[in-house]
Amino acid sequence: MKTPLTLAIGALAFAASGALADTVRMGSEGAYPPYNFINDDNELDGFERDLGDELCERAGLDCEWVINDWDTIIPNLVGGDYDTIMAGMAITEARAETISFTQEYLPPDPSAFMALEGMNYDTLMESGVIAAQSNTVQAGVLAEMDGVELLEFPTPDETISAVRNQEVDAVLADKAFLADYVAESGGELVFVGDDQYFSDGVGMGVRQSDDELRETFDAVITEMKEDGSLNELITEWFGEDMDTF
Amino acid sequence: MFAFCTDPDTLPQWQWFACYLTSGTHLAFYWSFVVVMILLALAAPAALVMGLGGALLMRARFAPLRWLGQGYTAIVRGVPDIVFFLFVPIAVGQGIEALLHQVRCPHWDMPIWQGNDFIVCPEARVPPRGSPSWVRDLYGFSLAVLAFAVVFGAFVGNTLHGAMRAVPRAQMETAEAYGMTRGQAMRRVLLPQMWIYALPGLSNIWMILIKATPLLFLLGIQDIVYWARELGGAKTSRYTYPHPDWRVWYFLAVLVFYLAVTWASQIFFERLTRRVGRGLATAESARA
Numbered sequence: 001m002k003t004p005l006t007l008a009i010g011a012l013a014f015a016a017s018g019a020l021a022d023t024v025r026m027g028s029e030g031a032y033p034p035y036n037f038i039n040d041d042n043e044l045d046g047f048e049r050d051l052g053d054e055l056c057e058r059a060g061l062d063c064e065w066v067i068n069d070w071d072t073i074i075p076n077l078v079g080g081d082y083d084t085i086m087a088g089m090a091i092t093e094a095r096a097e098t099i100s101f102t103q104e105y106l107p108p109d110p111s112a113f114m115a116l117e118g119m120n121y122d123t124l125m126e127s128g129v130i131a132a133q134s135n136t137v138q139a140g141v142l143a144e145m146d147g148v149e150l151l152e153f154p155t156p157d158e159t160i161s162a163v164r165n166q167e168v169d170a171v172l173a174d175k176a177f178l179a180d181y182v183a184e185s186g187g188e189l190v191f192v193g194d195d196q197y198f199s200d201g202v203g204m205g206v207r208q209s210d211d212e213l214r215e216t217f218d219a220v221i222t223e224m225k226e227d228g229s230l231n232e233l234i235t236e237w238f239g240e241d242m243d244t245f
Numbered sequence: 246m247f248a249f250c251t252d253p254d255t256l257p258q259w260q261w262f263a264c265y266l267t268s269g270t271h272l273a274f275y276w277s278f279v280v281v282m283i284l285l286a287l288a289a290p291a292a293l294v295m296g297l298g299g300a301l302l303m304r305a306r307f308a309p310l311r312w313l314g315q316g317y318t319a320i321v322r323g324v325p326d327i328v329f330f331l332f333v334p335i336a337v338g339q340g341i342e343a344l345l346h347q348v349r350c351p352h353w354d355m356p357i358w359q360g361n362d363f364i365v366c367p368e369a370r371v372p373p374r375g376s377p378s379w380v381r382d383l384y385g386f387s388l389a390v391l392a393f394a395v396v397f398g399a400f401v402g403n404t405l406h407g408a409m410r411a412v413p414r415a416q417m418e419t420a421e422a423y424g425m426t427r428g429q430a431m432r433r434v435l436l437p438q439m440w441i442y443a444l445p446g447l448s449n450i451w452m453i454l455i456k457a458t459p460l461l462f463l464l465g466i467q468d469i470v471y472w473a474r475e476l477g478g479a480k481t482s483r484y485t486y487p488h489p490d491w492r493v494w495y496f497l498a499v500l501v502f503y504l505a506v507t508w509a510s511q512i513f514f515e516r517l518t519r520r521v522g523r524g525l526a527t528a529e530s531a532r533a
Contacts (some may be wrong), residue, residue: 033483037473040485042269066378069465080370081381157478161490164479180481 023062024213026052027082030067032156032177034237035088035202044187047237048086051105054229058220069104071135071154073096077205083213085205088174090137092200100208101215104201105230107243111138111199113192114178115163115170121193125149126169131159131168137198138172172196176238253485265486278502281458281469284390289454291394296401303406314402321399328380330460333392334385338371345369382466389464397454404446409435411442441521448514455506473499 028048030038044065056063066082077085077099091101113124126132127148130194132139134152142150151168153159159171160181170192171178182189204221206214224230231244249256250264265271297337300312321329342365350366357365372380412435420430461468477492 033481036478037483038270040268040270042273046483077334079364160479161492165489180483181479184481184487 021212023064024056024084025064025066025082027066027068027077028052028058028088029070029073029087030087031086032069032174033180034176035174036086041224047233048088050237051224051233052084052086054233055217055220056224056226057214061216066119070133074205076163078207080207083206083210084217088177088202088204089138090199090201091203092140094140095205097156098208099205100210101203101205102214102215103221105221105224106196106202106234107245108199108201109238109243110175110182110195110197111150111172112149112175112178112195113172114172114189115192116166117190119169119192120232124192128169129167131162132170132173136173138174141198142172176242179239252380261486265488268486270472270476273467274469274476277469277472279356279385280466281461284386284393284458284461285455287390288393288397289451291390292397292401292454295394295398296405297404299398299402300405300409303402304409318399318402318406321396322403326396326457327460327463327522329396330389330392331465333395334388334464337388337391342369345371385464385466389461389466392464393454393457397450397457400450400453401447404437404450405443408439408443408446412438441518444514444518444521448510448518451510452507453512455503455510469499469502 005237026043032043032046034046036044036046036048041190044067048063052063052065068076070087070172073085073087073089074095076082085099088106089095091104095101113121113130115124122188125145125232128147128230129149129151131151131153132142133156139152142148151162153162156173156177159168159173162168163171174193175195178191182191204217206217221230224233225245232243234242247260247263247267249260251266253261253264292479299314299317302310303318305311305314344371344509346353346357346365349368353366355364372384416434416438417430421427421436425433459468459470462470473495476494477490479490480487
Protein backbone atom coordinates (compact mmCIF):
# COMPACT_ATOMS: atom_id res chain seq x y z
CA MET A 1 0.00 0.00 0.00
CA LYS A 2 1.49 3.28 -1.09
CA THR A 3 1.21 6.26 1.18
CA PRO A 4 0.13 9.57 -0.31
CA LEU A 5 3.65 10.89 0.24
CA THR A 6 5.46 8.21 -1.78
CA LEU A 7 2.78 8.53 -4.44
CA ALA A 8 3.37 12.26 -4.61
CA ILE A 9 7.13 11.78 -4.85
CA GLY A 10 6.65 9.18 -7.54
CA ALA A 11 4.37 11.47 -9.47
CA LEU A 12 6.84 14.33 -9.13
CA ALA A 13 9.73 12.20 -10.30
CA PHE A 14 7.70 11.04 -13.28
CA ALA A 15 6.55 14.55 -14.09
CA ALA A 16 10.11 15.87 -13.79
CA SER A 17 11.57 13.25 -16.10
CA GLY A 18 8.62 13.67 -18.43
CA ALA A 19 8.86 17.43 -18.61
CA LEU A 20 12.56 17.42 -19.34
CA ALA A 21 12.80 14.54 -21.76
CA ASP A 22 9.54 14.77 -23.71
CA THR A 23 7.97 17.49 -25.72
CA VAL A 24 5.10 19.25 -23.99
CA ARG A 25 1.93 18.78 -26.00
CA MET A 26 -0.24 21.88 -26.06
CA GLY A 27 -3.94 21.29 -26.73
CA SER A 28 -6.09 23.90 -28.46
CA GLU A 29 -9.38 24.09 -30.32
CA GLY A 30 -8.35 26.00 -33.44
CA ALA A 31 -11.80 27.46 -34.13
CA TYR A 32 -12.01 30.62 -32.05
CA PRO A 33 -10.32 33.59 -33.67
CA PRO A 34 -8.51 35.62 -32.48
CA TYR A 35 -7.77 33.35 -29.51
CA ASN A 36 -6.84 30.36 -31.63
CA PHE A 37 -7.69 29.34 -35.18
CA ILE A 38 -6.42 27.27 -38.08
CA ASN A 39 -5.04 29.68 -40.67
CA ASP A 40 -5.08 29.17 -44.42
CA ASP A 41 -1.75 27.34 -44.29
CA ASN A 42 -3.45 24.69 -42.12
CA GLU A 43 -1.45 25.76 -39.07
CA LEU A 44 -2.62 26.89 -35.65
CA ASP A 45 -2.55 30.67 -35.40
CA GLY A 46 -3.81 33.34 -33.03
CA PHE A 47 -3.07 34.93 -29.67
CA GLU A 48 -2.67 31.66 -27.83
CA ARG A 49 -0.34 30.21 -30.45
CA ASP A 50 1.98 33.22 -30.12
CA LEU A 51 1.73 33.26 -26.35
CA GLY A 52 2.19 29.50 -25.98
CA ASP A 53 5.26 29.46 -28.19
CA GLU A 54 6.74 32.36 -26.24
CA LEU A 55 6.02 30.70 -22.89
CA CYS A 56 7.63 27.47 -24.04
CA GLU A 57 10.70 29.28 -25.30
CA ARG A 58 11.14 31.17 -22.05
CA ALA A 59 10.65 27.99 -20.03
CA GLY A 60 13.10 26.13 -22.23
CA LEU A 61 10.48 23.56 -23.18
CA ASP A 62 10.05 21.80 -26.47
CA CYS A 63 6.38 22.27 -27.37
CA GLU A 64 4.05 20.80 -29.94
CA TRP A 65 0.45 21.80 -30.72
CA VAL A 66 -2.46 19.38 -30.81
CA ILE A 67 -5.93 20.29 -32.09
CA ASN A 68 -8.91 18.84 -30.25
CA ASP A 69 -12.64 19.51 -30.45
CA TRP A 70 -13.96 21.74 -27.72
CA ASP A 71 -16.48 19.28 -26.31
CA THR A 72 -13.81 16.66 -25.49
CA ILE A 73 -10.96 19.02 -24.73
CA ILE A 74 -11.00 18.47 -20.94
CA PRO A 75 -11.49 14.66 -20.94
CA ASN A 76 -8.66 14.23 -23.44
CA LEU A 77 -6.34 16.37 -21.32
CA VAL A 78 -7.12 14.17 -18.33
CA GLY A 79 -6.68 11.09 -20.52
CA GLY A 80 -3.19 12.26 -21.49
CA ASP A 81 -3.59 13.06 -25.19
CA TYR A 82 -1.87 16.39 -24.48
CA ASP A 83 -0.47 18.16 -21.44
CA THR A 84 -1.98 21.64 -21.47
CA ILE A 85 -5.07 23.43 -22.74
CA MET A 86 -4.79 26.91 -24.22
CA ALA A 87 -8.16 27.49 -25.84
CA GLY A 88 -9.63 30.70 -24.47
CA MET A 89 -10.82 28.67 -21.51
CA ALA A 90 -12.14 30.75 -18.65
CA ILE A 91 -11.12 29.65 -15.18
CA THR A 92 -14.26 28.42 -13.42
CA GLU A 93 -14.90 26.47 -10.24
CA ALA A 94 -16.64 23.68 -12.13
CA ARG A 95 -13.64 23.15 -14.42
CA ALA A 96 -11.21 23.45 -11.52
CA GLU A 97 -12.76 20.33 -10.03
CA THR A 98 -11.44 18.27 -12.95
CA ILE A 99 -8.28 20.08 -14.00
CA SER A 100 -6.05 22.75 -12.52
CA PHE A 101 -5.30 26.13 -14.02
CA THR A 102 -2.27 28.36 -14.14
CA GLN A 103 -2.79 31.99 -13.23
CA GLU A 104 -4.79 33.87 -15.84
CA TYR A 105 -2.97 35.04 -18.96
CA LEU A 106 -5.93 37.17 -20.09
CA PRO A 107 -7.77 39.47 -17.68
CA PRO A 108 -11.50 38.85 -17.21
CA ASP A 109 -12.77 39.66 -20.70
CA PRO A 110 -16.32 40.73 -21.42
CA SER A 111 -18.94 38.60 -23.12
CA ALA A 112 -21.60 40.19 -25.29
CA PHE A 113 -24.84 39.47 -27.10
CA MET A 114 -24.63 39.77 -30.87
CA ALA A 115 -27.76 39.89 -33.03
CA LEU A 116 -29.00 41.07 -36.39
CA GLU A 117 -29.60 44.80 -36.58
CA GLY A 118 -32.86 45.93 -35.01
CA MET A 119 -32.96 43.40 -32.18
CA ASN A 120 -34.15 44.93 -28.96
CA TYR A 121 -32.42 44.02 -25.70
CA ASP A 122 -35.62 43.87 -23.65
CA THR A 123 -37.43 41.52 -26.05
CA LEU A 124 -34.32 39.39 -26.12
CA MET A 125 -34.36 39.08 -22.34
CA GLU A 126 -38.09 38.39 -22.20
CA SER A 127 -38.49 35.73 -24.83
CA GLY A 128 -35.30 35.39 -26.89
CA VAL A 129 -33.76 32.23 -28.28
CA ILE A 130 -30.03 32.64 -27.71
CA ALA A 131 -27.17 30.55 -29.09
CA ALA A 132 -23.99 29.60 -27.29
CA GLN A 133 -21.23 27.05 -27.79
CA SER A 134 -21.84 24.03 -25.60
CA ASN A 135 -19.72 23.59 -22.46
CA THR A 136 -18.90 27.28 -22.31
CA VAL A 137 -19.38 29.71 -19.45
CA GLN A 138 -21.90 31.54 -21.61
CA ALA A 139 -24.01 28.42 -22.14
CA GLY A 140 -24.03 27.87 -18.39
CA VAL A 141 -25.20 31.43 -17.72
CA LEU A 142 -27.95 31.28 -20.34
CA ALA A 143 -29.24 27.99 -18.97
CA GLU A 144 -29.80 29.69 -15.61
CA MET A 145 -31.61 32.72 -17.03
CA ASP A 146 -35.39 32.96 -16.91
CA GLY A 147 -37.25 33.86 -20.08
CA VAL A 148 -34.53 33.09 -22.60
CA GLU A 149 -34.20 29.80 -24.40
CA LEU A 150 -30.70 28.40 -24.91
CA LEU A 151 -29.68 26.69 -28.15
CA GLU A 152 -26.26 25.03 -27.97
CA PHE A 153 -23.86 24.40 -30.86
CA PRO A 154 -20.63 22.37 -30.83
CA THR A 155 -18.52 24.94 -32.70
CA PRO A 156 -18.33 28.75 -32.45
CA ASP A 157 -18.78 29.11 -36.20
CA GLU A 158 -22.21 27.48 -36.07
CA THR A 159 -23.44 29.97 -33.48
CA ILE A 160 -22.67 32.83 -35.88
CA SER A 161 -24.42 31.10 -38.78
CA ALA A 162 -27.45 30.51 -36.56
CA VAL A 163 -27.76 34.25 -35.95
CA ARG A 164 -27.38 35.04 -39.66
CA ASN A 165 -30.01 32.43 -40.58
CA GLN A 166 -32.34 33.81 -37.90
CA GLU A 167 -32.43 30.38 -36.34
CA VAL A 168 -31.75 32.19 -33.07
CA ASP A 169 -32.29 35.77 -31.99
CA ALA A 170 -28.77 36.34 -30.69
CA VAL A 171 -25.54 34.67 -29.67
CA LEU A 172 -23.73 35.09 -26.37
CA ALA A 173 -19.96 34.67 -26.62
CA ASP A 174 -16.66 36.34 -25.79
CA LYS A 175 -16.80 39.87 -27.13
CA ALA A 176 -13.32 39.62 -28.63
CA PHE A 177 -14.46 36.69 -30.77
CA LEU A 178 -17.64 38.45 -31.93
CA ALA A 179 -15.95 41.80 -32.59
CA ASP A 180 -14.53 40.77 -35.99
CA TYR A 181 -17.92 39.62 -37.21
CA VAL A 182 -19.61 42.83 -36.09
CA ALA A 183 -16.91 45.01 -37.61
CA GLU A 184 -16.98 43.27 -40.98
CA SER A 185 -20.73 42.77 -41.37
CA GLY A 186 -21.30 46.33 -42.57
CA GLY A 187 -23.90 47.05 -39.92
CA GLU A 188 -25.85 43.85 -40.38
CA LEU A 189 -24.64 42.38 -37.08
CA VAL A 190 -24.63 44.47 -33.91
CA PHE A 191 -23.91 44.11 -30.22
CA VAL A 192 -27.03 44.25 -28.08
CA GLY A 193 -27.05 45.37 -24.47
CA ASP A 194 -24.09 45.91 -22.16
CA ASP A 195 -20.93 43.88 -21.80
CA GLN A 196 -21.32 40.97 -19.43
CA TYR A 197 -18.61 39.77 -17.07
CA PHE A 198 -18.77 36.14 -15.97
CA SER A 199 -15.18 35.03 -16.12
CA ASP A 200 -12.22 35.19 -13.76
CA GLY A 201 -9.89 35.40 -16.70
CA VAL A 202 -8.49 32.86 -19.12
CA GLY A 203 -5.86 30.42 -17.91
CA MET A 204 -3.92 27.43 -19.12
CA GLY A 205 -5.39 24.10 -18.05
CA VAL A 206 -3.15 21.26 -16.88
CA ARG A 207 -3.78 17.89 -15.26
CA GLN A 208 -4.18 18.11 -11.50
CA SER A 209 -1.25 15.72 -11.06
CA ASP A 210 1.06 17.89 -13.18
CA ASP A 211 2.09 20.36 -10.47
CA GLU A 212 5.55 20.88 -11.83
CA LEU A 213 4.36 21.81 -15.31
CA ARG A 214 1.81 24.21 -13.84
CA GLU A 215 4.45 25.91 -11.69
CA THR A 216 6.81 26.19 -14.65
CA PHE A 217 4.20 27.95 -16.76
CA ASP A 218 3.01 30.05 -13.82
CA ALA A 219 6.53 31.39 -13.41
CA VAL A 220 6.93 32.40 -17.07
CA ILE A 221 3.46 33.96 -17.17
CA THR A 222 4.44 36.08 -14.16
CA GLU A 223 7.65 37.01 -15.95
CA MET A 224 5.77 38.06 -19.09
CA LYS A 225 3.27 40.07 -17.05
CA GLU A 226 6.08 41.91 -15.28
CA ASP A 227 8.09 42.85 -18.35
CA GLY A 228 4.99 43.98 -20.28
CA SER A 229 5.42 41.53 -23.15
CA LEU A 230 2.12 39.84 -22.35
CA ASN A 231 0.28 43.16 -22.60
CA GLU A 232 1.91 43.80 -25.98
CA LEU A 233 0.66 40.46 -27.26
CA ILE A 234 -2.85 41.11 -25.97
CA THR A 235 -2.98 44.51 -27.68
CA GLU A 236 -1.56 43.06 -30.87
CA TRP A 237 -4.30 40.42 -31.16
CA PHE A 238 -7.29 42.00 -29.44
CA GLY A 239 -6.79 45.70 -30.14
CA GLU A 240 -6.43 48.72 -27.88
CA ASP A 241 -9.83 48.31 -26.21
CA MET A 242 -8.99 45.03 -24.56
CA ASP A 243 -8.13 45.17 -20.85
CA THR A 244 -4.52 44.42 -20.03
CA PHE A 245 -2.67 43.62 -16.83
CA MET B 246 1.43 27.76 -53.93
CA PHE B 247 1.93 30.27 -56.74
CA ALA B 248 4.50 33.06 -56.70
CA PHE B 249 1.86 35.78 -56.96
CA CYS B 250 0.07 34.63 -53.82
CA THR B 251 2.10 36.74 -51.39
CA ASP B 252 -0.48 39.50 -51.10
CA PRO B 253 -3.95 38.11 -51.85
CA ASP B 254 -5.80 41.35 -51.08
CA THR B 255 -4.59 43.02 -54.26
CA LEU B 256 -5.11 40.17 -56.70
CA PRO B 257 -7.62 40.06 -59.56
CA GLN B 258 -10.38 37.56 -59.02
CA TRP B 259 -9.09 34.53 -60.94
CA GLN B 260 -5.69 34.77 -59.28
CA TRP B 261 -7.30 35.17 -55.87
CA PHE B 262 -9.23 31.96 -56.46
CA ALA B 263 -6.13 30.18 -57.76
CA CYS B 264 -4.36 31.06 -54.53
CA TYR B 265 -7.38 30.36 -52.35
CA LEU B 266 -8.01 26.93 -53.82
CA THR B 267 -4.38 25.90 -53.32
CA SER B 268 -4.02 27.12 -49.73
CA GLY B 269 -2.74 24.71 -47.07
CA THR B 270 -6.23 23.98 -45.78
CA HIS B 271 -7.50 23.26 -49.28
CA LEU B 272 -4.68 20.82 -49.92
CA ALA B 273 -5.78 19.06 -46.72
CA PHE B 274 -9.34 19.09 -48.09
CA TYR B 275 -8.20 17.42 -51.34
CA TRP B 276 -6.20 14.88 -49.38
CA SER B 277 -9.34 13.94 -47.44
CA PHE B 278 -10.90 12.76 -50.73
CA VAL B 279 -7.96 10.40 -51.11
CA VAL B 280 -8.45 9.23 -47.53
CA VAL B 281 -12.08 8.32 -48.30
CA MET B 282 -10.98 6.31 -51.35
CA ILE B 283 -8.35 4.51 -49.26
CA LEU B 284 -10.98 3.76 -46.65
CA LEU B 285 -13.25 2.25 -49.32
CA ALA B 286 -10.35 0.25 -50.76
CA LEU B 287 -9.58 -1.24 -47.34
CA ALA B 288 -13.05 -1.53 -45.83
CA ALA B 289 -14.66 -3.30 -48.80
CA PRO B 290 -12.32 -6.33 -48.89
CA ALA B 291 -12.31 -6.48 -45.09
CA ALA B 292 -16.12 -6.51 -45.04
CA LEU B 293 -16.15 -9.19 -47.74
CA VAL B 294 -13.86 -11.40 -45.65
CA MET B 295 -15.94 -10.82 -42.52
CA GLY B 296 -19.09 -11.53 -44.52
CA LEU B 297 -17.78 -14.72 -46.07
CA GLY B 298 -16.75 -15.88 -42.60
CA GLY B 299 -20.18 -15.00 -41.26
CA ALA B 300 -21.98 -16.79 -44.11
CA LEU B 301 -19.89 -19.95 -43.66
CA LEU B 302 -20.52 -19.85 -39.91
CA MET B 303 -24.25 -19.61 -40.57
CA ARG B 304 -24.02 -22.76 -42.69
CA ALA B 305 -21.90 -24.64 -40.18
CA ARG B 306 -23.17 -28.03 -38.97
CA PHE B 307 -21.88 -27.47 -35.46
CA ALA B 308 -24.72 -25.59 -33.76
CA PRO B 309 -22.72 -23.15 -31.55
CA LEU B 310 -20.78 -21.95 -34.63
CA ARG B 311 -24.07 -21.43 -36.43
CA TRP B 312 -25.44 -19.47 -33.48
CA LEU B 313 -22.30 -17.32 -33.51
CA GLY B 314 -22.82 -16.48 -37.20
CA GLN B 315 -26.51 -15.83 -36.74
CA GLY B 316 -25.92 -13.78 -33.61
CA TYR B 317 -23.30 -11.61 -35.32
CA THR B 318 -25.50 -10.71 -38.28
CA ALA B 319 -28.60 -10.30 -36.15
CA ILE B 320 -26.93 -7.94 -33.67
CA VAL B 321 -25.17 -5.75 -36.23
CA ARG B 322 -28.14 -5.61 -38.57
CA GLY B 323 -30.48 -4.73 -35.74
CA VAL B 324 -28.41 -1.86 -34.30
CA PRO B 325 -28.28 1.55 -36.00
CA ASP B 326 -25.03 2.07 -37.92
CA ILE B 327 -24.18 5.25 -36.08
CA VAL B 328 -24.42 3.56 -32.71
CA PHE B 329 -22.07 0.87 -33.91
CA PHE B 330 -19.62 3.35 -35.36
CA LEU B 331 -19.43 5.13 -32.07
CA PHE B 332 -19.33 1.89 -30.10
CA VAL B 333 -16.71 -0.17 -31.95
CA PRO B 334 -13.80 2.30 -31.88
CA ILE B 335 -14.39 3.19 -28.24
CA ALA B 336 -14.88 -0.40 -27.14
CA VAL B 337 -11.91 -1.73 -29.09
CA GLY B 338 -9.70 1.20 -28.10
CA GLN B 339 -10.51 0.89 -24.42
CA GLY B 340 -10.31 -2.90 -24.60
CA ILE B 341 -6.77 -2.75 -25.96
CA GLU B 342 -5.76 -0.19 -23.36
CA ALA B 343 -7.31 -2.16 -20.49
CA LEU B 344 -5.48 -5.29 -21.68
CA LEU B 345 -2.13 -3.48 -21.95
CA HIS B 346 -2.81 -1.96 -18.56
CA GLN B 347 -3.06 -5.43 -17.01
CA VAL B 348 0.15 -6.56 -18.70
CA ARG B 349 2.37 -3.52 -18.30
CA CYS B 350 1.22 -2.01 -15.02
CA PRO B 351 0.47 -4.85 -12.60
CA HIS B 352 1.22 -2.60 -9.62
CA TRP B 353 -1.15 0.21 -10.53
CA ASP B 354 -3.49 0.49 -7.56
CA MET B 355 -6.09 2.95 -8.88
CA PRO B 356 -9.24 1.70 -10.63
CA ILE B 357 -9.37 2.11 -14.41
CA TRP B 358 -12.77 3.73 -14.15
CA GLN B 359 -12.75 6.87 -12.04
CA GLY B 360 -16.23 8.27 -12.25
CA ASN B 361 -16.73 9.15 -15.89
CA ASP B 362 -13.08 8.99 -16.81
CA PHE B 363 -11.35 5.97 -18.27
CA ILE B 364 -7.79 6.24 -17.02
CA VAL B 365 -5.06 3.67 -17.60
CA CYS B 366 -1.41 3.97 -16.67
CA PRO B 367 0.70 6.07 -19.10
CA GLU B 368 2.54 2.99 -20.41
CA ALA B 369 -0.73 1.48 -21.58
CA ARG B 370 -1.91 4.42 -23.65
CA VAL B 371 -2.53 3.57 -27.30
CA PRO B 372 -1.09 5.23 -29.25
CA PRO B 373 1.72 5.89 -26.74
CA ARG B 374 1.83 9.28 -25.08
CA GLY B 375 3.80 11.78 -27.09
CA SER B 376 3.54 9.93 -30.39
CA PRO B 377 3.33 12.23 -33.41
CA SER B 378 -0.07 13.18 -34.74
CA TRP B 379 0.14 11.00 -37.85
CA VAL B 380 0.39 7.92 -35.62
CA ARG B 381 -2.80 9.01 -33.83
CA ASP B 382 -4.52 9.63 -37.15
CA LEU B 383 -3.47 6.23 -38.45
CA TYR B 384 -4.69 4.52 -35.30
CA GLY B 385 -8.05 6.30 -35.46
CA PHE B 386 -8.32 5.44 -39.14
CA SER B 387 -7.60 1.75 -38.48
CA LEU B 388 -10.34 1.65 -35.86
CA ALA B 389 -12.67 3.24 -38.39
CA VAL B 390 -11.82 0.60 -41.00
CA LEU B 391 -12.50 -2.07 -38.38
CA ALA B 392 -15.88 -0.54 -37.53
CA PHE B 393 -16.82 -0.42 -41.21
CA ALA B 394 -15.69 -4.03 -41.68
CA VAL B 395 -17.73 -5.26 -38.72
CA VAL B 396 -20.91 -3.42 -39.69
CA PHE B 397 -20.81 -4.08 -43.42
CA GLY B 398 -19.49 -7.62 -42.90
CA ALA B 399 -22.82 -8.47 -41.29
CA PHE B 400 -24.78 -7.24 -44.30
CA VAL B 401 -22.42 -9.04 -46.67
CA GLY B 402 -22.73 -12.22 -44.57
CA ASN B 403 -26.47 -12.19 -44.88
CA THR B 404 -26.33 -11.58 -48.63
CA LEU B 405 -23.79 -14.36 -49.19
CA HIS B 406 -25.77 -16.74 -47.00
CA GLY B 407 -28.84 -16.11 -49.13
CA ALA B 408 -26.80 -16.46 -52.34
CA MET B 409 -25.46 -19.84 -51.24
CA ARG B 410 -28.98 -21.06 -50.68
CA ALA B 411 -29.99 -19.80 -54.09
CA VAL B 412 -27.61 -22.17 -55.87
CA PRO B 413 -29.89 -25.03 -56.97
CA ARG B 414 -29.86 -27.89 -54.48
CA ALA B 415 -29.76 -30.40 -57.32
CA GLN B 416 -26.25 -29.23 -58.23
CA MET B 417 -24.90 -30.04 -54.79
CA GLU B 418 -26.61 -33.42 -54.86
CA THR B 419 -25.04 -34.13 -58.21
CA ALA B 420 -21.63 -33.16 -56.87
CA GLU B 421 -22.09 -35.54 -53.96
CA ALA B 422 -23.22 -38.27 -56.34
CA TYR B 423 -19.89 -37.83 -58.14
CA GLY B 424 -18.18 -38.63 -54.87
CA MET B 425 -17.08 -35.12 -53.86
CA THR B 426 -16.82 -34.42 -50.16
CA ARG B 427 -18.86 -31.61 -48.65
CA GLY B 428 -15.85 -29.30 -48.72
CA GLN B 429 -15.02 -30.12 -52.33
CA ALA B 430 -18.59 -29.56 -53.44
CA MET B 431 -18.57 -26.26 -51.58
CA ARG B 432 -15.35 -25.04 -53.22
CA ARG B 433 -15.98 -26.35 -56.73
CA VAL B 434 -19.73 -25.96 -57.17
CA LEU B 435 -21.26 -23.70 -54.56
CA LEU B 436 -18.78 -20.83 -54.14
CA PRO B 437 -18.13 -20.18 -57.88
CA GLN B 438 -21.83 -20.06 -58.63
CA MET B 439 -23.11 -18.09 -55.70
CA TRP B 440 -21.50 -14.81 -56.86
CA ILE B 441 -24.08 -14.23 -59.57
CA TYR B 442 -26.82 -14.43 -56.94
CA ALA B 443 -24.82 -12.32 -54.49
CA LEU B 444 -23.86 -9.54 -56.87
CA PRO B 445 -27.05 -7.45 -56.80
CA GLY B 446 -27.00 -7.52 -53.00
CA LEU B 447 -23.27 -6.81 -52.83
CA SER B 448 -23.51 -3.87 -55.19
CA ASN B 449 -26.23 -2.44 -52.99
CA ILE B 450 -24.05 -2.81 -49.92
CA TRP B 451 -21.12 -1.18 -51.73
CA MET B 452 -23.32 1.82 -52.54
CA ILE B 453 -24.38 2.06 -48.91
CA LEU B 454 -20.75 1.75 -47.84
CA ILE B 455 -19.78 4.67 -50.06
CA LYS B 456 -22.58 6.74 -48.65
CA ALA B 457 -21.62 5.80 -45.10
CA THR B 458 -18.06 7.15 -45.38
CA PRO B 459 -19.01 10.58 -43.98
CA LEU B 460 -19.41 8.74 -40.68
CA LEU B 461 -15.62 9.14 -40.45
CA PHE B 462 -16.44 12.66 -39.36
CA LEU B 463 -18.20 11.23 -36.29
CA LEU B 464 -15.03 9.42 -35.33
CA GLY B 465 -13.06 12.66 -35.25
CA ILE B 466 -11.23 12.03 -38.50
CA GLN B 467 -10.80 15.12 -40.65
CA ASP B 468 -12.72 13.83 -43.63
CA ILE B 469 -14.43 15.53 -46.57
CA VAL B 470 -17.41 16.67 -44.53
CA TYR B 471 -15.21 18.12 -41.79
CA TRP B 472 -13.24 20.20 -44.28
CA ALA B 473 -16.32 21.25 -46.27
CA ARG B 474 -17.86 22.64 -43.09
CA GLU B 475 -14.57 24.11 -41.90
CA LEU B 476 -13.60 25.79 -45.19
CA GLY B 477 -17.11 26.86 -46.11
CA GLY B 478 -17.78 28.71 -42.87
CA ALA B 479 -17.56 32.50 -43.02
CA LYS B 480 -14.01 33.77 -42.59
CA THR B 481 -13.18 37.18 -41.17
CA SER B 482 -10.15 39.19 -42.22
CA ARG B 483 -8.11 37.39 -39.56
CA TYR B 484 -7.70 34.86 -42.33
CA THR B 485 -5.63 35.34 -45.47
CA TYR B 486 -8.67 34.66 -47.66
CA PRO B 487 -11.73 36.18 -46.01
CA HIS B 488 -15.09 35.21 -47.49
CA PRO B 489 -18.76 34.95 -46.47
CA ASP B 490 -20.54 31.69 -45.72
CA TRP B 491 -19.74 29.41 -48.67
CA ARG B 492 -20.76 26.13 -47.12
CA VAL B 493 -23.42 25.49 -49.75
CA TRP B 494 -20.75 25.42 -52.50
CA TYR B 495 -18.48 23.13 -50.55
CA PHE B 496 -21.27 20.71 -49.79
CA LEU B 497 -22.30 20.86 -53.43
CA ALA B 498 -18.77 19.76 -54.38
CA VAL B 499 -18.98 16.91 -51.88
CA LEU B 500 -22.36 15.91 -53.30
CA VAL B 501 -20.98 15.84 -56.84
CA PHE B 502 -18.04 13.73 -55.67
CA TYR B 503 -20.28 11.10 -54.09
CA LEU B 504 -22.56 11.08 -57.09
CA ALA B 505 -19.58 10.51 -59.40
CA VAL B 506 -18.23 7.64 -57.30
CA THR B 507 -21.58 5.85 -57.04
CA TRP B 508 -22.27 6.41 -60.75
CA ALA B 509 -18.90 4.88 -61.71
CA SER B 510 -19.57 1.98 -59.33
CA GLN B 511 -22.90 1.29 -60.91
CA ILE B 512 -21.36 0.98 -64.37
CA PHE B 513 -18.66 -1.28 -62.97
CA PHE B 514 -21.19 -3.59 -61.33
CA GLU B 515 -23.29 -3.80 -64.47
CA ARG B 516 -20.27 -5.02 -66.41
CA LEU B 517 -19.24 -7.38 -63.64
CA THR B 518 -22.71 -8.92 -63.49
CA ARG B 519 -22.60 -9.63 -67.21
CA ARG B 520 -19.15 -11.16 -66.89
CA VAL B 521 -19.88 -13.35 -63.87
CA GLY B 522 -23.15 -14.47 -65.46
CA ARG B 523 -21.48 -15.95 -68.54
CA GLY B 524 -22.61 -19.50 -69.13
CA LEU B 525 -25.38 -19.21 -66.58
CA ALA B 526 -29.02 -19.05 -67.52
CA THR B 527 -29.84 -15.73 -65.86
CA ALA B 528 -31.77 -12.78 -67.17
CA GLU B 529 -28.58 -10.69 -67.18
CA SER B 530 -26.52 -13.11 -69.25
CA ALA B 531 -29.40 -13.66 -71.66
CA ARG B 532 -29.40 -9.96 -72.42
CA ALA B 533 -25.62 -9.81 -72.92
